[in-house]
Amino acid sequence: xxxxxxxxxxPGARRRARTFTGQLQNGDRIxxxxxxxxxxAIIVITVVLFYELYASSSLTREKFGWRFLTGATWDPVAxxxxxxxxxxxxxxxxxxxxxxxxxxxxxxxIFLAELAPVRMSAVLAFIIELLAAVPSVIYGLxxxxxxxxxxxxxxxxVLEGTLCFLPLFQGASYGFSLLAGGCxxxxxxxxxxxxxxxxxxxAVPRExxxxxxxxxxxRWETAWHVAVPYARPGIIGSIFLALARALGETMAVTMVIGxxxxxxxxxxxxxxxxxxxIANEFSEATSNMHVSALIELGFVLFCITILVNAVARLLILxxxxxxxxx
Amino acid sequence: xxLRSTRRKITNIVMFTITGLCTFVAVSVLFFILGYxxxxxxxxxxxxxxxxxxxxxxxxxxGFANAIVGSAKLLMLAALIGIPIGFLGGVYLAEFGGQxxxxxxxxxxxxxxxxxxxxxxxxxYALIVVPMGHFSxxxxxxxxxxxxxxITVRNTEEFLRSVPNTxxxxxxxxxxxKWRAVAxxxxxxxxxxxTTGILLAVARVAGETAPLLFTAFGNRFWSxxxxxxxxxxxxxxxxxxxxxxxxxxxxxWAAGLVLLSLVLATNIAARLILRRQTRxxxx
Numbered sequence: 007x008x009x010x011x012x013x014x015x016x017p018g019a020r021r022r023a024r025t026f027t028g029q030l031q032n033g034d035r036i037x038x039x040x041x042x043x044x045x046x047a048i049i050v051i052t053v054v055l056f057y058e059l060y061a062s063s064s065l066t067r068e069k070f071g072w073r074f075l076t077g078a079t080w081d082p083v084a085x086x087x088x089x090x091x092x093x094x095x096x097x098x099x100x101x102x103x104x105x106x107x108x109x110x111x112x113x114x115x116i117f118l119a120e121l122a123p124v125r126m127s128a129v130l131a132f133i134i135e136l137l138a139a140v141p142s143v144i145y146g147l148x149x150x151x152x153x154x155x156x157x158x159x160x161x162x163x164v165l166e167g168t169l170c171f172l173p174l175f176q177g178a179s180y181g182f183s184l185l186a187g188g189c190x191x192x193x194x195x196x197x198x199x200x201x202x203x204x205x206x207x208x209a210v211p212r213e214x215x216x217x218x219x220x221x222x223x224x225r226w227e228t229a230w231h232v233a234v235p236y237a238r239p240g241i242i243g244s245i246f247l248a249l250a251r252a253l254g255e256t257m258a259v260t261m262v263i264g265x266x267x268x269x270x271x272x273x274x275x276x277x278x279x280x281x282x283x284i285a286n287e288f289s290e291a292t293s294n295m296h297v298s299a300l301i302e303l304g305f306v307l308f309c310i311t312i313l314v315n316a317v318a319r320l321l322i323l324x325x326x327x328x329x330x331x332x
Numbered sequence: 333x334x335l336r337s338t339r340r341k342i343t344n345i346v347m348f349t350i351t352g353l354c355t356f357v358a359v360s361v362l363f364f365i366l367g368y369x370x371x372x373x374x375x376x377x378x379x380x381x382x383x384x385x386x387x388x389x390x391x392x393x394x395g396f397a398n399a400i401v402g403s404a405k406l407l408m409l410a411a412l413i414g415i416p417i418g419f420l421g422g423v424y425l426a427e428f429g430g431q432x433x434x435x436x437x438x439x440x441x442x443x444x445x446x447x448x449x450x451x452x453x454x455x456x457y458a459l460i461v462v463p464m465g466h467f468s469x470x471x472x473x474x475x476x477x478x479x480x481x482x483i484t485v486r487n488t489e490e491f492l493r494s495v496p497n498t499x500x501x502x503x504x505x506x507x508x509x510k511w512r513a514v515a516x517x518x519x520x521x522x523x524x525x526x527t528t529g530i531l532l533a534v535a536r537v538a539g540e541t542a543p544l545l546f547t548a549f550g551n552r553f554w555s556x557x558x559x560x561x562x563x564x565x566x567x568x569x570x571x572x573x574x575x576x577x578x579x580x581x582x583x584x585w586a587a588g589l590v591l592l593s594l595v596l597a598t599n600i601a602a603r604l605i606l607r608r609q610t611r612x613x614x615x
Contacts, residue, residue, distance in 0.1 A: 033509060033511050033512070034509050034510045034511050036511070037428070037510070037511035037514070037515075038424075038428045038511075040420065041420045041421070041423045041424035041427075041428050042424055042428065042429075042433075043420075044416065044417050044420035044421045044424065045420070045421040045424040045425065045429065045433070045437045046437075047417050047421070048417065048421050048437060048440055048441055048444065048481060048482070048485065049436065049437060049440050051444065051478060051481070052440050052443060052444050054455075054459070055444075055447070055451070055452075055455045058454070058455055058458040058459065059451070059454065059455075059458075062454075062458050109354070110354045110357060110358065111354075111358070113350060113351040113353075113354035113355075114351065114354040114355040114357075114358050116351050117348075117351035117352050117354060117355045118355060121348055121351060121352070122352070122355070130355060130359055132603065133359050133362055134358060134359065135599075135603065136362060136596060136599055136600065137358070137359075137361060137362045139532075139535060139536065139539075139595055139596065139599045140362070140365060140539075140592065140595070140596075141538070141539020141540070141541070141566060141591060141592070141595060142539070142541065142542075143539065143541040143566045143569050143570050143573075143588075143591075144365065144369070144539070144569070144588050144591065144592050145365075146570070146573065147569060147573045147584060147585070147588050148364075148365055148368060148369075150573055150574070151372075151581070152368065193361055196358050196361070197358070200358060224340055224341065224343070224344040225344060225348070226343060226344040226347040226348065227340070227343075227344070230347070250446055253448070254446075254447070254448025254449070254450070254451070255448070256448065256449065256450045256541075256542035257541045257542055257566075257570060261570070261573065261574060281448060281450050281542070284450050284453075284454070285450055285542055285545055288453075288454075288457070288545065288546045289467075289545060289546040289549060300454075301454055301458075304450070304451050304454045307448060307450075307451060308447060308448075308451050311446055311447065311448055312443060312446065312447075315442070315443065315446035319442060
């Protein structure tokens with residue numbers, strides 16, 4: 007790049023300018039290098055995170071091997087560690103959260119993106135965004151004192167009365183249960199499903215809708231048969247992102263799930279999730295073996311969430327590609 | 333034929349109502365949370381809450397002054413770690429990176445963003461607490477800082493990318509080198525967005541509890557310096573909420589109200605500023 011201001015000056019000035027621009031070019035290199043260092047720091051942190059989880063869980067990995075994942079007893083005193091109750095609890099609460107949260111969330115997203123008046127939709131979407139900002143410990147605090155008694159006194163008797171032939175809804179209900187964990191997770195993942203699905207739906211080209219309406223379809227038919235199929239991969243991606251959130255959610259679940267490391271078919275029974283186990287036992291673990299087992303739990307959770315996240319990103323990427331191609 | 337069109341119209345109205353109800357349920361959760369916290373927490377909130385230490389078990393009264401100061405210290409430390417790495421990492425992604433490196437860094441950032449916060453806690457535990465031999469403010473702050481990084485990176489990158497290319501080209505055409513163009517034209521243009529994004533990131537980690545459980549640990553007294561375990565608002569809410577004493581639960585409500593007000597106020601302010609900016613820049 008030639009400096010234009012010094013072009014009419016003498017050769018000395020030109021030389022000075024060359025060294026000056028040379029310095030500025032160096033500045034470019036310095037700036038590039040500095041920002042690169044910080045960007046690389048992110049990669050280093052992630053690699054160290056992975057390494058720490060892997061290395062710090064070597065004790066139990068060597069002792070139990072794959073048995074760690076299939077063992078059903080968790081007894082820190084006898085140094086017997088099997089992660090199955092936690093994996094079971096994590097999966098059950100997350101699936102329950104999806105069963106409750108997905109219809110509600112996708113329904114609300116369709117309403118906000120397709121059916122509601124624009125101004126109303128903007129205000130409601132703003133409120134939903136705020137909902138995503140509420141800390142999880144606050145959800146937990148409210149759940150302990152409102153959701154848990156509500157489930158115990160009103161929902162559980164109804165479910166027991168009508169669906170008692172299913173093993174899912176049998177046995178005594180104390181409130182603190184897998185059901186409570188699933189319900190609070192459903193509420194917590196709602197804002198994620200709604201805001202991402204709404205954005206994906208809003209990205210559907212206007213012409214698609216107009217063509218459908220011009221053919222005489224109702225608003226709902228347009229939304230359901232035109233916009234939703236177009237945005238489907240993105241909506242599924244938002245569900246996977248929500249699933250990843252639900253799997254790793256710690257505080258609210260810890261506060262309501264009951265914290266009992268048993269595998270129980272009934273949703274009314276207390277359970278335990280991976281994240282809750284780490285949260286409750288980590289600072290109290292005394293033996294190296296126990297700490298190692300908890301870190302291995304963390305490692306398992308880490309791998310599951312990464313897998314789910316990767317699928318979600320891929321799906322969302324697919325929709326946006328399709329959108330830009332169309 | 334008439335029958336069929338009425339059926340379609342009815343379906344339309346029914347689905348409108350059902351999806352509207354879904355939205356109503358989702359939105360009412362926020363008002364329920366706010367209302368319930370105001371009702372329960374408002375009763376327990378008083379001046380002592382902000383000025384006194386927690387009372388010993390069995391005594392009533394006391395406050396959470398140490399938790400408020402502890403949270404502020406943790407957030408300061410988190411910002412010191414999260415902002416430089418997040419901001420400069422974002423600048424690299426948007427302005428300097430090559431295709432492959434950008435892809436790798438962005439992918440890693442997304443990955444880090446998806447890691448559950450409790451696992452970041454384990455990371456800080458293994459990295460800081462184990463070598464030091466005890467829990468500390470430092471470890472908690474680093475855990476929160478790591479949580480802040482991916483949020484800040486993506487925010488910064490997004491706002492830098494939304495700066496029109498004509499601005500960059502104009503600066504380069506006037507003879508500015510790349511870094512001068514970035515430092516004096518592009519970043520200032522995106523700065524309001526980036527700052528509000530950082531504000532949102534701070535508000536987000538302010539409510540994080542899980543990574544603090546075994547890094548900052550909690551403390552019933554003041555925590556001078558950076559090397560001792562410290563109390564923090566979210567951690568105190570957790571411990572007081574699951575305690576079997578009624579007056580502790582009351583104080584958990586009060587602390588919850590304070591934390592939620594701070595987080596929501598920051599969010600509302602930041603989002604309104606952002607919205608106004610995007611509107612003016614478009615119009």
